Amino acid sequence: MRKKTNPWPYILVAPALITVALVVFTPVVNAILMSFQNYDLRRPSARGFVGLKNYLEAIADPLFIQALGKTIVWVGVGVGFQFVFGFILAILLNRKFVGRGIVRSISLIPWVTPGVLIGLMWRWIYDGSYGVLNDLLMKLGIIDTMIPFLARQETAFPAVILTIIWQGIPFFALMILAGLQGIPDELYDAADVDGANGFQKLFRITIPSLKNVIFVTTLLRIIWVANSVDVIYNLTEGGPAYATQTLSVYVFNKGNSLNLGYAATMSIFLTLLLSSVAVVYLRNIFRNQEGK
């Protein structure tokens, strides 16, 4: 008798799959189709398939190239510092002190704060007339005139990056802290016996043990930060003069200006870029699962 395929695993996955198919895959297919079309809601009569026109246009679009560069800096510097400060915070929170539990949960609040609110809070902090950052820097004698941080070309991008760093530190700290707590004390005890110093312990025990956590968390953050629109949008809307326009913000702005075909094309570039990150991530997950 032929062994029948068990239908249950498929039945159990079906509800999730149907929802995802409807809300994600249908629109994605739609967007791919849109990327090959001249699809501008301001000129509906001109709609039609144009082959690779949008793609060629993107490659030649200086704003697209600039946005691509901005995205790399945004993700690289943003996630990089999130990791460094998250790591330091995790190590500090792993020490024993009174009120550690409360401090630990309070320090996570930026991570659960809605993007709109993050934009609002930081816009007020960066404000050029009544902003507290200006006041603090003046009191410290670092600057002598008020700087409208978000309105200036040179300061706007660092300012939005500082905001995303602020937002992302807690998540890194959270994951690394969990990793730290999984390292057996015996390893450190053995190192103490061997006379290792703090740095040796950090680089020989702590960091190698955290390899997997750091890897997974970094990849997740790269995807989230690259895709994030709401923080930049609520701070600067991509300005001044495109100084803070990352690829996802550019797509959002193009979508708002109703040039859907071109917006779709650029979002496909972004998706391809992130797919390479995702492939590395998925490989790692499956390797670990099979290793079990």
Add this chain to the structure above:
Amino acid sequence: MNRRPNSRRNSSPGASFLSFVLLAAMLAFLLFPFYWTFVTSIKPNSELYGQTVTYWPKAPSFDSYRKLFLDYNFLKPMLNSLIVAASTTLISLTVSLLAAYSFSRYRFKGRKLLMTLFLTNNMFPTVLLLIPLYAIMRRMGILYTPMALILSYTTFTIPFSIWLLNGYLSDLPQSLEEAAMVDGANRAQAFLKIILPMMMPSIIATGAYVFMTSWNEYTFGVMFTNEANRTIPVALKNLIGQLGVEWGMLTAGGIITIIPVCIMFFFAQKRLIEGLTAGAVKG
């Protein structure tokens, strides 16, 4: 969280002091924006736009809050958000739990492919989905109803929920259910009687995550709602449009937005952290 009997020993008093200073600086950086938002919300206008910046109001006033609730009916969007977030949590948890069970307990053809599909789901830029979805929602007749948001948020939280629950389920020894099944229980009974109770902490954690995500989301909220059912981030953003630079009321709106999230987070944080980190740490 398994408490370690002795966390990293604090070797010298110098190192202790240094780490205390570092921690204080770090916390100041992370928490100052919230403090500043709150202080702004209780400042009278005269002080808000005065010559000098004050770090604590000389005459604190809750006028902004009163105005916000009386003149702008801030309770309504809170209620809308609550309905959307609670329904999303319920649906997303149910659907994800079934899928996670399937992934962790069965080895079947197409398993890898399906898991990949779910994981890649969140990589697509929101803006890519937004416009096609708008058309789909309209065709389904659910545009401008809470259902449009519930459906979207359910989808966006499914991958992460599956990931969390799958990690947790994979850690539960299968022998427990197998023993129950040998004793005559069927799979469903084994799941309900054995797995579900043991999974509770992780389910609560995942639920809190889904709730907060839905409560906070803005981009879809602004596209798929109208005046009657707009959610709280949308109301907050609209307020920015309406009030311009009335920072007192804007910051009051901000504080009101974050309070429910904070309460939720503090109740669920311990379990949420366990659930979140289990997958990555044991990976």
